[in-house]
Amino acid sequence: xxxxxxxxxxxxxxxxxxxxxxxxxxxxxxxxxxxxxxxxxxxxxxxxxxxxxxxxxxxxxxxxxxxxxxxxxxxxxxxxxxxxxxxxxxxxxxxxxxxxxxxxxxxxxxxxxxxxxxxxxxxxxxxxxxxxxxxxxxxxxxxxxxxxxxxxxxxxxxxxxxxxxxxxxxxxxxxxxxxxxxxxxxxxxxxxxxxxxxxxxxxxxxxxxxxxxxxxxxxxxxxxxxxxxxxxxxxxxxxxxxxxxxxxxxxxxxxxxxxxxxxxxxxxxxxxxxxxxxxxxxxxxxxxxxxxxxxxxxxxxxxxxxxxxxxxxxxxxxxxxxxxxxxxxxxxxxxxxxxxxxxxxxxxxxxxxxxxxxxxxxxxxxxxxxxxxxxxxxxxxxxxxxxxxxxxxxxxxxxxxxxxxxxxxxxxxxxxxxxxxxxxxxxxxxxxxxxxxxxxxxxxxxxxxxxxxxxxxxxxxxxxxxxxxxxxxxxxxxxxxxxxxxxxxxxxxxxxxxxxxxxxxxxxxxxxxxxxxxxxxxxxxxxxxxxxxxxxxxxxxxxxxxxxxxxxxxxxxxxxxxxxxxxxxxxxxxxxxxxxxxxxxxxxx
Amino acid sequence: xxxxxxxxxxxxxxxxxxxxxxxxxxxxxxxxxxxxxxxxxxxxxxxxxxxxxxxxxxxxxxxxxxxxxxxxxxxxxxxxxxxxxxxxxxxxxxxxxxxxxxxxxxxxxxxxxxxxxxxxxxxxxxxxxxxxxxxxxxxxxxxxxxxxxxxxxx
Ligand SMILES: Cc1cc2nc3c(=O)[nH]c(=O)nc-3n(C[C@H](O)[C@H](O)[C@H](O)COP(=O)(O)OP(=O)(O)OC[C@H]3O[C@@H](n4cnc5c(N)ncnc54)[C@H](O)[C@@H]3O)c2cc1C
Ligand code: SF4
Ligand code: SF4
Ligand code: FES
Ligand code: FES
Numbered sequence: 023x024x025x026x027x028x029x030x031x032x033x034x035x036x037x038x039x040x041x042x043x044x045x046x047x048x049x050x051x052x053x054x055x056x057x058x059x060x061x062x063x064x065x066x067x068x069x070x071x072x073x074x075x076x077x078x079x080x081x082x083x084x085x086x087x088x089x090x091x092x093x094x095x096x097x098x099x100x101x102x103x104x105x106x107x108x109x110x111x112x113x114x115x116x117x118x119x120x121x122x123x124x125x126x127x128x129x130x131x132x133x134x135x136x137x138x139x140x141x142x143x144x145x146x147x148x149x150x151x152x153x154x155x156x157x158x159x160x161x162x163x164x165x166x167x168x169x170x171x172x173x174x175x176x177x178x179x180x181x182x183x184x185x186x187x188x189x190x191x192x193x194x195x196x197x198x199x200x201x202x203x204x205x206x207x208x209x210x211x212x213x214x215x216x217x218x219x220x221x222x223x224x225x226x227x228x229x230x231x232x233x234x235x236x237x238x239x240x241x242x243x244x245x246x247x248x249x250x251x252x253x254x255x256x257x258x259x260x261x262x263x264x265x266x267x268x269x270x271x272x273x274x275x276x277x278x279x280x281x282x283x284x285x286x287x288x289x290x291x292x293x294x295x296x297x298x299x300x301x302x303x304x305x306x307x308x309x310x311x312x313x314x315x316x317x318x319x320x321x322x323x324x325x326x327x328x329x330x331x332x333x334x335x336x337x338x339x340x341x342x343x344x345x346x347x348x349x350x351x352x353x354x355x356x357x358x359x360x361x362x363x364x365x366x367x368x369x370x371x372x373x374x375x376x377x378x379x380x381x382x383x384x385x386x387x388x389x390x391x392x393x394x395x396x397x398x399x400x401x402x403x404x405x406x407x408x409x410x411x412x413x414x415x416x417x418x419x420x421x422x423x424x425x426x427x428x429x430x431x432x433x434x435x436x437x438x439x440x441x442x443x444x445x446x447x448x449x450x451x452x453x454x455x456x457x458x459x460x461x462x463x464x465x466x467x468x469x470x471x472x473x474x475x476x477x478x479x480x481x482x483x484x485x486x487x488x489x490x491x492x493x494x495x496x497x498x499x500x501x502x503x504x505x506x507x508x509x510x511x512x513x514x515x516x517x518x519x520x521x522x523x524x525x526x527x528x529x530x531x532x533x534x535x536x537x538x539x540x541x542x543x544x545x546x547x548x549x550x551x552x553x554x555x556x557x558x559x560x561x562x563x564x565x566x567x568x569x570x571x572x573x574x575x576x577x578x579x580x581x582x583x584x585x586x587x588x589x590x591x592x593x594x595x596x597x598x599x600x601x602x603x604x605x606x607x608x609x610x611x
Numbered sequence: 612x613x614x615x616x617x618x619x620x621x622x623x624x625x626x627x628x629x630x631x632x633x634x635x636x637x638x639x640x641x642x643x644x645x646x647x648x649x650x651x652x653x654x655x656x657x658x659x660x661x662x663x664x665x666x667x668x669x670x671x672x673x674x675x676x677x678x679x680x681x682x683x684x685x686x687x688x689x690x691x692x693x694x695x696x697x698x699x700x701x702x703x704x705x706x707x708x709x710x711x712x713x714x715x716x717x718x719x720x721x722x723x724x725x726x727x728x729x730x731x732x733x734x735x736x737x738x739x740x741x742x743x744x745x746x747x748x749x750x751x752x753x754x755x756x757x758x759x760x761x762x763x764x765x
Contacts, residue, residue: 469687471630471723479723483640491629491687491723535655555689578688579659583698595654600664607650608621608671 024092029099041072041085041096050098052085053107053127056153058200060163060257063087067114067153069127071106073097082106108133116140120147123202142176150180150205156197165254166190169197180206192251228258228267233321242269281530282494282521285478286514287464289500292346292353292454299415300345300451305429306331308416308449311363318370328374330447332427335375338446340431341367342413343384346454353454355475358504360452361388365398367450368406381444382408383433391508409444411436416449455504468495477503488517494530496520535577535594541567543589550581550590620674620740624649624733625664627657629687630723631679637726638733645730646737649677656680657718658691662702665716666709669748675715675740677732682720692720710749714739 023034026041028048035044040063045052055067065087072085075095082102097103108131114124116138128136154171157180161167168191172181182188198208227246230238248255249269259267291312295303302308307330309317320326330336341364346352361384368380387408389398402408411434419428431444457476458464465472469492471479478497481489488496498514499505505513524530539550539559546566551559558574559581561567570581570590582592591597626632632653638645654660657680665676678699680692696718703713719732 466684469689471633471685473724491633553694555691576688578656578691579654580656580688580691580694583659583661584694592655592659595659597661600652600654600661601667603652604623604664604668604671607623607652608668608673611619611621 024090024094026090026094026096028096035090037089039090041074041083041088041090041094042070044090045072045085045096045098052098053130054086055123055127055151055202056155057086058155058159061155061158062162064154064158067151068110069107071103071110073100073103104131107131112136112138114151117142118144118146118149118151118203120145121149121151121203122147124151148204151203152178152180153202154180155200155202156180156206159196159200163255163257164192164194164196164248165252166192166194166248168192192248194248194251194255196248239266242267282496282524283468284496284498284514284517284521285464285468285470285490285501286497286499286510287458287461287501289455289504290458292456294345294451294453297345297352300342300413300449301416301429302451305416305418305449306427307336307429307447308451311360311367311450311452314367314450318367318374326374328371328378328448330427336371336378336446336448338379338381338444339371339375339448339450340381340383340413340416340429340444340446341450341452342416342431343382343452344412344454345451346456347452348385349454353456353475355504356388357452357455358388358390359455359506361386362391362394362397362506364450364452365389365401365406368401369397369404372401372404372406379446380406381431381446382406383413383431384408384410385412386410391506409433409435409437409442411442419445455500458501461501468492470495473503475503477501488513488520493532494524533577533594535592536572536575537570537577537579537582537590537592538572539568539570539585540589540591541565541569543587544568544585545587545589547586550585553580553584555580618741618745620648620737620745621672622649622675622677622736622740623668623673624651624677624679625657625660626651626653626677626721627659627680627687627691628653628655630681630685631657631719631721631729633723634679634721634725634729635733637724638730639726641726643726643730645733648737648740649733656686656688656691657695658686658688660695660698662698662705665702666705669706669711669715669746672746674743674746675717675736677717677719677736679719679721679729679732682722685722711746712743714743715746 024037025032025034026044028045028050031048033044033048035047042052042054042057052070052072054070056064057070063086065084068084070085071082073080073096074083080102111124111128111131111133115128115136117140118124119136157169157171160169168188169180169182171178173179195208198206227248228240228242230240244250256269291310294300294310298304300308302310316322317324317328318326328335343360343364347355347357347360364382368382371378371380387398389395413431413433415432417430417432419430428445428447429449431446431449433442435442461472461476461478465478470490473479478490478501480487480497480502481491488498490497496517498517499510502513544567546568548561548568550568551561555578556574556576558571559568560571562569577592577594579592579595582590626635632651635651657678660678668676678695680686680695683692686692699716699718703716706713706716717736721729721732
């Protein structure tokens with residue numbers, strides 16, 4: 023530790039501390055421009071000039087890059103200091119008279135009218151003032167070194183190599199972030215290809231997925247994180263006091279032994295861009311139902327406000343039911359939840375944008391649950407316009423200035439038997455609920471069947487709606503078919519109860535359908551050994567016979583049908599029983 | 612054609628428990644029209660269909676035999692249906708040797724959700740067998756000693 027004296031106050035600081043750091047620790051303010059706490063001190067702008075007492079007089083030094091020395095006496099508030107800073111600023115203003123940061127500093131330091139004017143004067147308020155924070159952050163923190171400077175003295179300029187689009191740039195925007203004059207601007211197409219002003223998802227590299235996330239910890243998106251592109255940055259590691267950020271973490275495969283499994287893998291939303299007539303992904307302000315769920319959410323990107331892309335509230339909103347549901351070309355089934363959430367949207371939009379007209383286009387209104395029909399009539403009384411008819415298309419309203427951003431919904435109103443065109447500025451599509459895209463693979467994995475709509479098949483639609491044809495495997499929720507939250511919860515509770523019952527019992531009952539080998543008839547040919555899909559048949563070399571391990575045998579009967587000696591009996595389905603059945607079946611003409 | 616003259620084939624359907632039988636059940640639950648000529652015999656898996664069962668069915672007077680299991684890859688016991696496929700192809704050759712038209716034996720994959728397919732197969736197959744007419748057994752099969760299952764296995 024060394025002792026310094028700043029403006030008459032003594033302070034102990036660790037060795038290597040700069041004057042600027044020591045001053046800031048004492049709440050003594052020193053103006054800076056080229057300094058940035060993440061960067062190595064640079065000392066280019068000289069605005070941070072301070073006065074250091076020396077045995078014979080004093081010395082003017084830059085605070086940001088001068089280390090403290092034992093017994094140093096520093097003054098930041100003398101006329102000399104103020105004068106020096108004013109001159110620095112006047113010289114800068116001579117070149118860049120209109121840059122706001124400089125003007126603001128000038129006002130603070132009492133520079134009224136600069137005395138000089140450079141012949142290289144740049145009137146641009148967003149001119150580069152050559153603090154080079156951008157070049158330095160790109161090299162020192164990001165690690166990309168995608169920009170640098172060329173030439174010297176008055177001609178110095180910040181450029182990319184060879185003035186071409188830099189391949190080294192990782193589009194992190196750090197340079198624009200530290201730029202003092204907005205000379206560098208960051209206009210990203212978001213990496214998911216969406217405009218940045220209206221992102222319905224996370225827009226930083228490290229984020230907590232949702233406020234209700236379990237576990238509630240931030241995670242890093244490796245596609246956005248700078249560290250995975252340049253090996254640099256890791257600012258999050260530096261600031262995390264708990265030392266919890268670990269960029270080395272990778273996906274892990276964990277094996278857990280279980281006796282029962284509940285499949286609740288849910289649904290996916292039908293991709294509405296396939297139905298190009300509705301313009302999803304093509305026209306601005308056409309949203310999927312889940313986009314709108316995000317928007318309506320108080321913790322969502324708009325804080326729960328309903329907004330158009332231009333940040334204005336909509337004047338008229340169309341909600342289109344059955345997008346991809348009840349449609350011979352896509353899904354034939356009804357997605358079951360859309361009518362009700364569409365009414366929920368209508369209600370919430372009316373609540374948040376009381377001025378907006380809401381048009382709800384439906385084929386049939388399916389308000390099937392407890393309290394649902396009542397909710398429907400409430401929404402009607404709130405003034406939502408419901409129109410019975412399938413929307414034919416959504417188009418851009420026109421090309422005049424006045425029509426800009428408005429959409430036209432074309433549809434047949436089947437209740438009045440007329441074709442209608444309704445101008446709106448926001449369209450919400452109620453996408454069908456479809457099986458997860460990996461449902462086929464999951465079904466194979468668990469030996470499950472799927473119904474024609476692609477959802478997992480229950481053992482029996484009425485008598486056993488939560489079990490499946492595979493023992494110990496249960497289904498619940500939208501994995502089994504479209505349903506709302508109350509129904510999903512009911513089904514999941516039933517499944518959980520079934521599983522608990524088995525656990526409580528402590529024993530598993532297995533089907534008595536099993537194969538057994540009569541050792542007297544078995545010739546030891548071992549044909550059956552290789553056939554059994556469960557390797558349940560072992561060969562006893564000493565006796566030269568095969569034997570079925572009845573705990574492993576599942577009773578398929580393949581070996582029974584194959585044994586050339588007829589030595590295997592399939593209990594429940596033995597040859598005599600089947601014979602008798604055949605005789606019985608064919609006894610009557 | 613007059614009512615009593617119409618030939619009603621007798622068909623045995625060996626259906627596996629997990630797919631084809633459930634599919635047939637679904638056809639019933641969904642009130643689909645399927646020919647009553649198919650008399651269903653449930654087995655755990657199409658792999659359990661011993662070729663002698665098929666021959667025995669013909670011997671006992673069946674005009675056609677349908678073997679139906681899960682789609683390839685879907686068998687509840689992983690690969691029973693592949694074994695059924697192999698056996699059926701061989702069995703068709705044997706049938707020819709007995710003078711039985713191989714079209715009288717049919718193998719189908721019907722999943723638990725394909726009630727509609729079960730009904731269609733049952734109807735089609737019934738019509739096909741109706742067109743082939745009643746099965747005339749050769750003397751060899753009527754008394755074939757190889758088929759005396761009971762003797763061998765009791
Ligand atoms: C726009 C919209 C609005 C809705 N509004 C309402 C409403 O207001 N009220 C209401 O009652 N219902 C509403 N619903 C319906 C509701 O979303 C569903 O009923 C509910 O989400 C079903 O829950 P679930 O657990 O079955 O499936 P999901 O919520 O889909 O959950 C399935 C989970 O499994 C995970 N998963 C998938 N595959 C795998 C795998 N292979 N391995 C591990 N995990 C996997 C998924 O990531 C997901 O977290 C709405 C639906 C939509 C589309
Ligand atoms: S290393 Fe940390 S701070 Fe840097 S980009 Fe990645 S997540 Fe963000
Ligand atoms: S019945 Fe099937 S599972 Fe059992 S021993 Fe025979 S081949 Fe294996
Ligand atoms: S801030 Fe110290 S020289 Fe620029
Ligand atoms: S269980 Fe259906 S064919 Fe094997």
